[in-house]
Amino acid sequence: xxxxxxxxxxxxxxxxxxxxxxxxxxxxxxxxxxxxxxxxxxxxxxxxxxxxxxxxxxxxxxxxxxxxxxxxxxxxxxxxxxxxxxxxxxxxxxxxxxxxxxxxxxxxxxxxxxxxxxxxxxxxxxxxxxxxxxxxxxxxxxxxxxxxxxxxxxxxxxxxxxxxxxxxxxxxxxxxxxxxxxxxxxxxxxxxxxxxxxxxxxxxxxxxxxxxxxxxxxxxxxxxxxxxxxxxxxxxxxxxxxxxxxxxxxxxxxxxxxxxxxxxxxxxxxxxxxxxxxxxxxxxxxxxxxxxxxxxxxxxxxxxxxxxxxxxxxxxxxxxxxxxxxxxxxxxxxxxxxxxxxxxxxxxxxxxxxxxxxxxxxxxxxxxxxxxxxxxxxxxxx
Amino acid sequence: xxxxxxxxxxxxxxxxxxxxxxxxxxxxxxxxxxxxxxxxxxxxxxxxx
Amino acid sequence: xxxxxxxxxxxxxxxxxxxxxxxxxxxxxxxxxxxxxxxxxxxxxxxxxxxxxxxxxxxxxxxxxxxxxxxxxxxxxxxxxxxxxxxxxxxxxxxxxxxxxxxxxxxxxxxxxxxxxxxxxxxxxxxxxxxxxxxxxxxxxxxxxxxxxxxxxxxxxxxxxxxxxxxxxxxxxxxxxxxxxxxxxxxxxxxxxxxxxxxxxxxxxxxxxxxxxxxxxxxxxxxxxxxxxxxxxxxxxxxxxxxxxxxxxxxxxxxxxxxxxxxxxxxxxxxxxxxxxxxxxxxxxxxxxxxxxxxxxxxxxxxxxxxxxxxxxxxxxxxxxxxxxxxxxxxxxxxxxxxxxxxxxxxxxxxxxxxxxxxxxxxxxxxxxxxxxxxxxxxxxxxxxxxxxxxxxxxxxxxxxxxxxxxxxxxxxxxxxxxxxxxxxxxx
Numbered sequence: 011x012x013x014x015x016x017x018x019x020x021x022x023x024x025x026x027x028x029x030x031x032x033x034x035x036x037x038x039x040x041x042x043x044x045x046x047x048x049x050x051x052x053x054x055x056x057x058x059x060x061x062x063x064x065x066x067x068x069x070x071x072x073x074x075x076x077x078x079x080x081x082x083x084x085x086x087x088x089x090x091x092x093x094x095x096x097x098x099x100x101x102x103x104x105x106x107x108x109x110x111x112x113x114x115x116x117x118x119x120x121x122x123x124x125x126x127x128x129x130x131x132x133x134x135x136x137x138x139x140x141x142x143x144x145x146x147x148x149x150x151x152x153x154x155x156x157x158x159x160x161x162x163x164x165x166x167x168x169x170x171x172x173x174x175x176x177x178x179x180x181x182x183x184x185x186x187x188x189x190x191x192x193x194x195x196x197x198x199x200x201x202x203x204x205x206x207x208x209x210x211x212x213x214x215x216x217x218x219x220x221x222x223x224x225x226x227x228x229x230x231x232x233x234x235x236x237x238x239x240x241x242x243x244x245x246x247x248x249x250x251x252x253x254x255x256x257x258x259x260x261x262x263x264x265x266x267x268x269x270x271x272x273x274x275x276x277x278x279x280x281x282x283x284x285x286x287x288x289x290x291x292x293x294x295x296x297x298x299x300x301x302x303x304x305x306x307x308x309x310x311x312x313x314x315x316x317x318x319x320x321x322x323x324x325x326x327x328x329x330x331x332x333x334x335x336x337x338x339x340x341x342x343x344x345x346x347x348x349x350x351x352x353x354x355x356x357x358x359x360x361x362x363x364x365x366x367x368x369x370x371x372x373x374x375x376x377x378x379x380x381x382x383x384x385x386x387x388x389x390x391x392x
Numbered sequence: 393x394x395x396x397x398x399x400x401x402x403x404x405x406x407x408x409x410x411x412x413x414x415x416x417x418x419x420x421x422x423x424x425x426x427x428x429x430x431x432x433x434x435x436x437x438x439x440x441x
Numbered sequence: 442x443x444x445x446x447x448x449x450x451x452x453x454x455x456x457x458x459x460x461x462x463x464x465x466x467x468x469x470x471x472x473x474x475x476x477x478x479x480x481x482x483x484x485x486x487x488x489x490x491x492x493x494x495x496x497x498x499x500x501x502x503x504x505x506x507x508x509x510x511x512x513x514x515x516x517x518x519x520x521x522x523x524x525x526x527x528x529x530x531x532x533x534x535x536x537x538x539x540x541x542x543x544x545x546x547x548x549x550x551x552x553x554x555x556x557x558x559x560x561x562x563x564x565x566x567x568x569x570x571x572x573x574x575x576x577x578x579x580x581x582x583x584x585x586x587x588x589x590x591x592x593x594x595x596x597x598x599x600x601x602x603x604x605x606x607x608x609x610x611x612x613x614x615x616x617x618x619x620x621x622x623x624x625x626x627x628x629x630x631x632x633x634x635x636x637x638x639x640x641x642x643x644x645x646x647x648x649x650x651x652x653x654x655x656x657x658x659x660x661x662x663x664x665x666x667x668x669x670x671x672x673x674x675x676x677x678x679x680x681x682x683x684x685x686x687x688x689x690x691x692x693x694x695x696x697x698x699x700x701x702x703x704x705x706x707x708x709x710x711x712x713x714x715x716x717x718x719x720x721x722x723x724x725x726x727x728x729x730x731x732x733x734x735x736x737x738x739x740x741x742x743x744x745x746x747x748x749x750x751x752x753x754x755x756x757x758x759x760x761x762x763x764x765x766x767x768x769x770x771x772x773x774x775x776x777x778x779x780x781x782x783x784x785x786x787x788x789x790x791x792x793x794x795x796x797x798x799x800x801x802x803x804x805x806x807x808x809x810x811x812x813x814x815x816x817x818x819x820x821x822x823x824x825x826x827x828x829x830x831x832x833x834x835x836x837x838x839x840x841x842x843x844x845x846x847x848x849x850x851x852x853x854x855x856x857x858x859x860x861x862x863x864x865x866x867x868x869x
């Protein structure tokens with residue numbers, strides 16, 4: 011091909027540079043599209059009664075930063091407790107965002123208040139993670155040919171906003187050491203600090219939100235790899251353990267089995283630990299299983315995100331490597347969202363059992379079977 | 393954050409040196425390799441990726 | 442067959458295209474990897490996904506900066522004359538004590554690898570300096586090249602910087618913390634063994650015969666020691682140790698510069714050594730020397746992104762964890778060095794992570810350390826042979842396969858030692 015060693019010249023260098031510039035331009039278009047997506051992407055249609063605020067209303071250090079995210083609040087007619095539903099801490103865990111959006115677009119609160127944050131770390135939604143091969147968006151089908159479009163982002167804050175990370179991240183407050191990249195992970199940055207990096211500031215914003223709104227029940231929605239032990243699970247701070255135990259039993263009667271895990275006291279930076287320690291809220295974190303983020307997954311595409319169908323995971327299941335039932339080789343998004351919705355509803359419904367006068371009564375949100383049968387799209391606005 | 397800007401300067405300096413090397417390189421293949429290294433560096437320096 | 446199709450076919454095509462591009466068309470590894478990645482994307486129906494290809498390379502952007510900045514540091518040491526001064530001092534001091542001379546030369550060659558995490562860096566900086574000394578001391582060229590290549594690989598695996606270990610750890614969210622002692626256990630005994638095997642017999646013979654006083658060597662040493670060895674000359678090394686060591690030993694008080702900046706500050710302190718040198722020239726040489734390795738990392742990043750996209754990665758990973766125990770160990774000891782044809786970094790990324798997952802339940806740091814050591818052997822594998830080829834070049838051996846042959850015993854012992862450590866990891 012290039013047999014002569016000295017084919018390189020100033021001319022070839024310039025030519026190569028021009029080609030490089032074209033490649034940079036083409037790939038840049040794709041990356042920038044995630045930063046300023048079509049108005050239809052990540053669009054939400056809040057149900058009547060939700061007021062839109064910004065997280066910077068609670069901590070003005072976030073004003074005009076790429077971290078400032080939408081906060082939706084609905085106040086019921088009767089006084090009661092306040093529940094916070096946080097979706098999208100990790101943008102590569104779609105059931106988390108979709109469950110929050112489903113609440114946002116369907117809920118009518120009769121008693122108490124509901125706060126919904128569907129896209130907790132929007133800085134994770136503006137990029138996909140290197141070597142993960144993820145698509146940038148996915149479509150939730152609705153009736154006919156209609157669909158809703160959401161971004162599939164990354165677990166961590168876009169390095170465009172926060173780079174470089176140190177070799178070792180020292181969690182402020184606890185002094186716990188972690189891998190440097192965790193500094194960009196919102197769920198290692200709690201309770202955050204007002205003068206830290208942008209991800210820590212974001213975490214601090216949520217701390218202030220919980221404190222100012224006097225949140226009683228704070229729920230952080232996640233997904234995990236099927237080979238990860240804490241999956242299809244609820245992790246509860248010790249103060250939330252009683253409520254979590256009640257809900258676990260309730261769910262068993264509905265044939266929804268969920269692992270209950272105590273929040274490890276030495277594991278800092280996570281919501282279930284830090285919100286529980288630093289606020290009055292009962293803090294729980296929920297995990298469903300998402301094959302599209304696992305390390306054993308095969309072909310990575312939109313189909314995998316939506317159906318969770320994967321032959322590599324099926325084989326791994328036979329080898330005893332998974333922590334979820336996977337006999338049928340699927341883990342559809344509808345089931346994962348339905349699971350989150352069912353658990354959140356039970357938590358809210360039972361709050362009064364552990365906090366007198368802090369009951370929450372809501373309606374309009376479909377139950378587990380309906381979501382599984384009709385799909386998530388059936389419960390999203392046009 | 394000051395450290396981010398220091399690293400931005402490092403990236404820009406490295407880009408300039410890689411371009412310099414690309415022009416001094418006598419072999420077309422090595423020029424191609426230099427160009428490959430440039431791509432992620434430039435996208436980071438431009439705050440695109 | 443259902444398991445094999447189509448991911449197994451994609452695997453064969455991607456690896457095949459890579460091999461043809463690099464062996465038959467003699468393309469640089471970086472370019473061959475890119476061609477293989479594009480082919481993989483095409484046959485799997487993904488077209489030519491430029492955004493995916495470029496995105497893959499970002500997985501190693503930080504690593505590329507570490508390598509380039511570490512190389513600037515090494516070039517600074519060379520330009521101020523510190524490397525040659527140390528080599529000459531050590532040779533003079535120990536030329537009558539072959540064991541200590543063997544060990545000193547081994548450590549000397551390992552050092553740049555330890556600092557940069559790249560075996561190439563060790564070969565082209567320290568290896569190039571000791572090569573003429575060893576040749577003058579009558580160590581045969583092939584053995585000299587083999588000794589330099591092996592020491593460079595052990596240097597790459599030794600702490601503080603072991604990039605394959607970082608890559609493997611990164612794959613399971615394990616921080617690169619606490620690897621120091623395990624990596625020393627992995628590398629030090631092997632470095633001693635290999636030095637004794639490849640250098641010691643000849644150095645001992647020459648020391649006994651009294652030929653080490655010969656004029657050729659003395660001239661060489663005089664040439665090298667044109668700058669006297671003083672503590673001030675070694676200032677960049679002290680600065681680097683303070684910056685990197687401080688950040689790890691006292692993370693809460695030491696400023697966190699990150700490795701690239703720490704290397705540049707240390708290199709900058711070279712201006713205070715009192716020697717005249719040109720920082721621009723040193724930096725340019727460093728970037729030029731780092732380009733092949735950096736390019737490989739960009740190529741590996743693209744290759745892995747396409748492997749993930751097409752399902753080849755999952756096919757690999759789940760195939761690995763489905764192996765019975767004996768096959769797993771055999772697989773580690775053979776496939777990791779062989780896959781190293783793409784570079785030790787590629788081997789660590791593609792195979793290191795699944796093997797570590799298959800071995801979960803033992804001390805992950807120890808297993809990760811041992812896997813990184815075995816992955817390091819990949820730098821002997823042609824066509825890349827990042828350590829071996831460059832070592833043959835600096836010594837002037839034309840036929841690399843002769844060098845590879847001399848490396849077979851140390852390489853086998855290295856693989857066995859790695860497996861032994863993995864077996865032992867269950868007791869920690």
